[in-house]
Amino acid sequence: MRLARMGSFFPTRLSFMRTLIRRLQAEGSAVERPVWNIGPEGYGHAVYSVPLGGRVYSLIAYADPLPDDARTDRVIAEAWDSTYVLFDGVPTAEDIDRLRDHVPRQEAGRYLPTELILSRANKSVRLFDHVVERLAQGRQPDGDKVAETGYLLRTTAVYGNGKFGIADRERIAGRPGLAGSFQAEMLTVWLIRGFSLDLVEHIAAARGGDTAVPLAPRYRRHFGIGNSTGLGMAPFLINHPVLINNWMEARETAYARVRGQAGTDPERIDRFLNLHGRARLHIGEWFTTDPRQRVRIGLLHSELGDLTDVLTPAWFDAPFPWQRLHEHCVALSEECQELILALMLEPHGDLIDDLADRMSETARPAFDPTVSASDMIGMLKDRFRWSLGIDFARPPAQQLFWYVSEEKLEPRLGDRFREAGAEKELALDIARQAQALYRTLESWPPDTFLAEILMAHPEHRHIARRVQATRSCPYAEIQDNLIGADCLPIDLLRCKLSFFGASKFDPKSDRWTRITLYQGAPGFDEVDREDADDWAFPILGSEPCTAP
Amino acid sequence: MHRSLNEIEKTLIKAGVGLGWPLGLAEETASAATWLVSQGRDGVAAALNALRAEFSKATAERTAHGWQIDPGPVVATGPTALDLLELASPIHLGHVDQPLLLAGLAAMRAPATGSIEILGQSGTPLFVCRDGLEGTAPHPGPIRLAPCPHQSSHTAGRGIAVDERHWSEAERLAALTYVPASDASRTAGAGAGAIDNE
Numbered sequence: 132m133r134l135a136r137m138g139s140f141f142p143t144r145l146s147f148m149r150t151l152i153r154r155l156q157a158e159g160s161a162v163e164r165p166v167w168n169i170g171p172e173g174y175g176h177a178v179y180s181v182p183l184g185g186r187v188y189s190l191i192a193y194a195d196p197l198p199d200d201a202r203t204d205r206v207i208a209e210a211w212d213s214t215y216v217l218f219d220g221v222p223t224a225e226d227i228d229r230l231r232d233h234v235p236r237q238e239a240g241r242y243l244p245t246e247l248i249l250s251r252a253n254k255s256v257r258l259f260d261h262v263v264e265r266l267a268q269g270r271q272p273d274g275d276k277v278a279e280t281g282y283l284l285r286t287t288a289v290y291g292n293g294k295f296g297i298a299d300r301e302r303i304a305g306r307p308g309l310a311g312s313f314q315a316e317m318l319t320v321w322l323i324r325g326f327s328l329d330l331v332e333h334i335a336a337a338r339g340g341d342t343a344v345p346l347a348p349r350y351r352r353h354f355g356i357g358n359s360t361g362l363g364m365a366p367f368l369i370n371h372p373v374l375i376n377n378w379m380e381a382r383e384t385a386y387a388r389v390r391g392q393a394g395t396d397p398e399r400i401d402r403f404l405n406l407h408g409r410a411r412l413h414i415g416e417w418f419t420t421d422p423r424q425r426v427r428i429g430l431l432h433s434e435l436g437d438l439t440d441v442l443t444p445a446w447f448d449a450p451f452p453w454q455r456l457h458e459h460c461v462a463l464s465e466e467c468q469e470l471i472l473a474l475m476l477e478p479h480g481d482l483i484d485d486l487a488d489r490m491s492e493t494a495r496p497a498f499d500p501t502v503s504a505s506d507m508i509g510m511l512k513d514r515f516r517w518s519l520g521i522d523f524a525r526p527p528a529q530q531l532f533w534y535v536s537e538e539k540l541e542p543r544l545g546d547r548f549r550e551a552g553a554e555k556e557l558a559l560d561i562a563r564q565a566q567a568l569y570r571t572l573e574s575w576p577p578d579t580f581l582a583e584i585l586m587a588h589p590e591h592r593h594i595a596r597r598v599q600a601t602r603s604c605p606y607a608e609i610q611d612n613l614i615g616a617d618c619l620p621i622d623l624l625r626c627k628l629s630f631f632g633a634s635k636f637d638p639k640s641d642r643w644t645r646i647t648l649y650q651g652a653p654g655f656d657e658v659d660r661e662d663a664d665d666w667a668f669p670i671l672g673s674e675p676c677t678a679p
Numbered sequence: 680m681h682r683s684l685n686e687i688e689k690t691l692i693k694a695g696v697g698l699g700w701p702l703g704l705a706e707e708t709a710s711a712a713t714w715l716v717s718q719g720r721d722g723v724a725a726a727l728n729a730l731r732a733e734f735s736k737a738t739a740e741r742t743a744h745g746w747q748i749d750p751g752p753v754v755a756t757g758p759t760a761l762d763l764l765e766l767a768s769p770i771h772l773g774h775v776d777q778p779l780l781l782a783g784l785a786a787m788r789a790p791a792t793g794s795i796e797i798l799g800q801s802g803t804p805l806f807v808c809r810d811g812l813e814g815t816a817p818h819p820g821p822i823r824l825a826p827c828p829h830q831s832s833h834t835a836g837r838g839i840a841v842d843e844r845h846w847s848e849a850e851r852l853a854a855l856t857y858v859p860a861s862d863a864s865r866t867a868g869a870g871a872g873a874i875d876n877e
Contacts, residue, residue, distance in 0.1 A: 205869065243681060293683030301684065361869045497791045500762035536864055537857035543868030545858070550868075552858030558702050582762035585703075586737050589755060592703025642869065 132379060134611040138622025139465040140629035141473040144480060145381055148632030150487045151317045152652060154308055156663040162655040169194060171337035173330055179322050180221050184308025189218040190322035191227060193235050202253050204287040204359035206541040217248035217319040244298040248291050248319040252284040255357060259283050262331050267339030271347050278416050278671045281635060281647045284327040285357030289316045312491040313631060320648050324356045325655045353671045355650030361643045362542045365623040369559050372600055372607035374493045378630050379606035381490045385483035389475050390454040400447045402478035406667060410474060411435045413668035421638040427466050434467040477667055496603045498596050500582035504575045511569050514601040517610040518562035519569060530616035532556035544620060544642060562612045564594035682841045688713040690853045691726050697855030699734045700754055707758050711783030716839055718811060722783055723845045729754050729777040750774035757784040760824055764792055769825035779816040782807050796827040
């Protein structure tokens with residue numbers, strides 16, 4: 132698992148948003164809006180409730196005025212256009228009033244275990260007012276503007292698992308519907324997306340009266356939810372090695388199952404080729420100002436075009452067509468390889484969808500202090516060989532340090548040789564720690580128990596545990612130097628976001644990106660349709676789910 | 680005030696690191712404290728009291744009657760004792776400053792070791808397994824650790840109200856791991872630049 136590979140991932144049908152939508156579809160979940168207390172300017176509060184897995188969950192949305200100069204996506208922001216909480220059950224008026232005093236303040240508020248997820252969003256300055264204005268005039272928004280931005284609201288944080296007193300993950304971990312990875316977070320974002328559509332139409336109707344029109348279905352479907360993501364997401368991947376292993380293992384297992392199919396059938400071929408064409412159009416609607424990503428998109432578009440000539444009926448008639456396609460793509464860019472992987476998984480839901488159930492396990496393997504120094508050295512040589520050759524005496528090999536700023540506890544990345552604070556760096560220097568453990572182990576007699584070594588060297592306890600975990604979790608570690616001068620955190624962000632199901636990565640630097648969530652996904656009134664799961668690689672020009 | 684278990688664990692890890700403890704020991708202390716809190720015990724106070732001891736490594740000697748661990752802070756001697764318990768039994772600890780925390784540490788290891796008996800000078804054992812603990816924690820002093828077949832019948836509690844004085848102290852110590860803000864870190868450290876509002 133290398134950074135460059137992770138930084139090329141695309142969402143797949145195992146991504147968490149896809150899993151959630153399939154679950155909602157299977158249950159025929161119908162969203163209700165029991166409270167709509169929003170004024171003509173779009174301020175107030177609303178509640179959406181949805182049944183899932185035998186329970187009801189509710190999004191409480193608060194929309195407030197926000198001066199333009201106070202609008203920022205950074206963690207250091209203190210006010211937002213809208214704030215949200217996913218509530219366990221249906222909130223009473225007292226709950227809504229209580230949370231009114233806390234949710235708009237986000238991190239500065241305090242919460243109870245009935246609150247499952249906390250989030251906030253800002254309007255897209257480029258698009259929100261344009262859409263309101265057009266709808267109020269009885270017109271649809273400019274299609275180019277819609278394609279360019281793709282969302283009305285942009286979330287800037289989605290907090291779960293006990294933050295600020297909200298429910299621990301443990302509360303929902305065993306519940307049908309929310310047991311999978313980040314399902315409560317994904318449900319929250321899907322409900323926020325529905326709110327954003329209702330909100331823009333409501334303001335337009337108040338402004339335009341009888342002249343106003345609702346959004347055309349193709350736009351309702353196309354608008355996703357934007358998201359701004361920075362470094363805060365990166366340490367998660369290093370701090371949850373077992374969980375990350377399970378995500379990667381499910382993905383790799385799915386890919387192996389598909390490649391292992393000796394033949395295929397016309398239905399899968401049609402589906403794959405149709406998606407290949409849709410993906411090419413989708414890539415054409417992928418806008419970014421980032422020079423590196425623009426080059427990659429250009430190459431990807433070209434490579435996908437070349438594949439059109441390869442993917443003939445004869446290709447699929449020969450044995451093991453998917454394995455041969457995999458081998459053919461080895462010569463292409465990693466971005467193209469990963470997109471083809473995502474496309475290959477799409478027609479094989481019957482073969483791979485069960486893997487989604489295995490992705491949320493977080494329990495670490497038991498630590499074994501009875502292994503010998505030589506056993507540990509063997510594990511390091513087997514699983515951490517990638518780290519043992521790095522020359523940390525070279526300054527660039529440890530140029531960077533990860534830290535938590537005292538400013539709203541924002542995770543940041545510093546230059547060890549130019550900035551203060553390296554003595555407080557986070558322990559994300561896995562390669563350096565592994566090397567240090569290796570050197571220590573070599574200095575002890577080979578049959579010494581690890582317990583005795585750690586007694587003398589407690590500084591290695593953390594990495595020793597990680598090394599042991601890789602025996603049963605082969606994908607637990609990112610096999611790159613995360614403090615090296617050439618580390619690109621954006622690769623970590625894209626990896627995690629792709630598992631969420633994010634698309635349209637729009638890097639704003641090497642450590643900050645915009646993305647779009649749920650673009651093309653079914654809305655509240657479409658989730659029970661037979662084709663509700665057909666929204667991979669959406670394009671504005673199409674409507675994958677046509678009216679029944 | 681109500682605190683989530685995740686908040687408690689993460690804050691105590693930072694507090695431990697802020698006080699100079701190696702990350703691995705801080706993590707085990709925080710996990711043990713969080714487990715104690717989930718059992719209705721004051722794990723936060725036990726952890727804070729233990730973490731305030733000056734960092735020192737555990738030292739031990741193998742004897743004809745198992746391992747003898749020299750007196751030292753339980754943050755270091757506790758994990759060491761439980762490591763050694765998987766090699767030989769019983770384990771004698773010369774002095775344990777926070778026996779309740781040792782019980783939490785033992786619970787974290789119980790899946791590997793089975794139930795553990797913690798015996799202090801009073802002669803009344805405390806039994807610990809992964810699902811709970813039964814009995815009263817011994818007073819500070821010498822402790823004997825040994826596996827036992829006893830299965831706790833204790834029903835786990837869910838008390839997670841944390842004393843505000845202890846919590847304030849934990850947050851103060853956690854803040855020792857934070858880097859002061861600067862203009863450079865604000866603009867470049869997070870990578871957002873100035874183009875985050877469009």
